[in-house]
Amino acid sequence: MFADAFDGLHAGMYLVEADAHLIHANIAGRALIDAGDILHEVRGRLLVSDLPANLTLQCAFAAAGQADRSPAAGATAVPMTGRDGQRYVADALPLPAGTRRNSGANRRAAAALFVRKTALPILSRAEVISKAFRLTPAELRVLLALVELGGIPEVAAALGIAGSTVKTHLRRLFDKTGAARQADLVKIVAGYATPLRELAKYNPVGAPP
16 A cells, blocks of 8 residues: 555655665665666665765664654655766655554555655646636746746747747736746746645546546
C-alpha cells in the first residue's frame, strides 16, 4: 500500500538505513538513480555525486539512526546540481522507531529522502488553475509562459503574438487573480503545483479503471 502511494509522487522518494543502505525507492526515485546524474546506488548504498552534499546527507542519515535518543534531530535540506545545470533539492526526514512502528514502515529505515527538481510541475494543474480564476485558453497560455519565461518579449516570441497582446492578457490576469506583480502570479501558480507524478494519468476515486 505504501509503495503504491509513494509511486504516485512526483519527487524521488527513498527509505534508507542509518548507513545509507537503500531499502526502497519509488518509481521517480529509481529513475533518478538509473539516470546516474545526481544519485547512485553503490553496493546497495545511496550516494550523491556531489561530495559536499553526499557528506551532509550521510551525516543526516546517521543522525536519524540516533533520532530515538536525540529527539531534536530534524529534517535536512540539501541543494544539488546535475551535470546539465538542472538544480535539485533533497530533503532528509528522520523516522524515529515509534513513527516506523505506527506507520508499518520497515523498522530498519532510519530516514526518508525526497529529491525533486527545483521547478514547478504545473502543466498537469493548468486546468485547475484555469477553472479557479475563470481564465480563457489564451490567458492561461500567457500565464504559464510568463511563469516559465519571465519577460514579456520572451513570451511574445514564444507564443508568436505581439508584446501589446501579452500586456493586455497580463492586465486581465492581474484583474482575475488579484495579483499586482508578475512575481505574485508565480506565487499563485506555485500554490497549485502538485507533488503527484503525471496526475492526469490517475483516475479519481471511484472512477472506473
